[in-house]
Amino acid sequence: MTDEILSDQEMVRYCRQILLPSCDIDGQEKLKQARVLVIGVGGLGCAAAQYLGAGGLGRLTLVDFDKVELSNLQRQILHTTANIGDNKALSGQQSLQAINPEIEVVAITRKMAGEELAQECLAHDVVVDCCDNLETRTLLNQLCFNTKTPLVSGAAIRMEGMVSCFDYSDDAPCYQCFSQLFGEQQLSCMEAGVLSPAVGIIGSIQAAEVIKIISGIGRPLIGRILLADIATMSFREMKLSKSAQCKVCS
Numbered sequence: 410m411t412d413e414i415l416s417d418q419e420m421v422r423y424c425r426q427i428l429l430p431s432c433d434i435d436g437q438e439k440l441k442q443a444r445v446l447v448i449g450v451g452g453l454g455c456a457a458a459q460y461l462g463a464g465g466l467g468r469l470t471l472v473d474f475d476k477v478e479l480s481n482l483q484r485q486i487l488h489t490t491a492n493i494g495d496n497k498a499l500s501g502q503q504s505l506q507a508i509n510p511e512i513e514v515v516a517i518t519r520k521m522a523g524e525e526l527a528q529e530c531l532a533h534d535v536v537v538d539c540c541d542n543l544e545t546r547t548l549l550n551q552l553c554f555n556t557k558t559p560l561v562s563g564a565a566i567r568m569e570g571m572v573s574c575f576d577y578s579d580d581a582p583c584y585q586c587f588s589q590l591f592g593e594q595q596l597s598c599m600e601a602g603v604l605s606p607a608v609g610i611i612g613s614i615q616a617a618e619v620i621k622i623i624s625g626i627g628r629p630l631i632g633r634i635l636l637a638d639i640a641t642m643s644f645r646e647m648k649l650s651k652s653a654q655c656k657v658c659s
């Protein structure tokens with residue numbers, strides 16, 4: 410039965426992952442059948458999408474209306490010098506299809522309004538927040554809460570980063586519970602700078618969390634915030650509880 414889902418070529422392509430007892434053929438099949446929405450094809454999105462695509466996520470939808478600039482190339486690894494001026498979702502799609510022609514990659518190049526974005530959240534199994542602004546983060550959290558679509562959220566700036574997952578189950582916190590507790594820095598990489606591999610580390614962790622959620626491997630960062638300090642290379646974890654005052658989930 411299993412060979413109907415994964416071809417012989419795919420069995421070879423993904424064999425190192427299938428070898429993991431916790432993944433196995435079942436896990437790889439779940440990845441192939443999954444749909445993941447990546448919001449933002451910048452530093453985080455390039456790293457996350459690259460591992461998701463190479464790792465065999467069946468359908469990736471990349472969303473970005475921005476164009477590739479020279480100053481992006483230090484950290485946005487799906488885009489090349491030849492892509493300067495191209496739309497980031499299209500450039501990302503092109504790179505991912507070259508890495509893995511077995512998967513389907515869809516590019517959305519326009520800015521989506523709430524209702525359209527809600528429909529996209531509903532049509533996907535997991536949403537990966539790789540955006541660079543609070544407005545989009547807050548909107549995505551609300552839409553994922555409404556549609557009960559798991560959200561993997563990541564942020565990186567300077568030499569710091571964070572990752573957390575939200576599944577919107579009854580007792581689980583949401584992104585708003587986090588941001589209202591600790592505040593949100595409004596700085597962008599344009600103002601504060603960012604170390605090239607910092608976005609790679611955080612985006613790769615986001616990809617790992619997506620794969621874990623879809624295939625049922627391990628224990629995702631639900632109710633936990635992972636904080637990374639790249640300068641000292643130390644990682645710590647904070648517990649996050651549902652807030653009774655949260656305007657989204659309570």
Ligand SMILES: [Zn+2]
Pocket residue numbers: 582583584585586587651652655656657658659
């Ligand atoms: Zn909340």
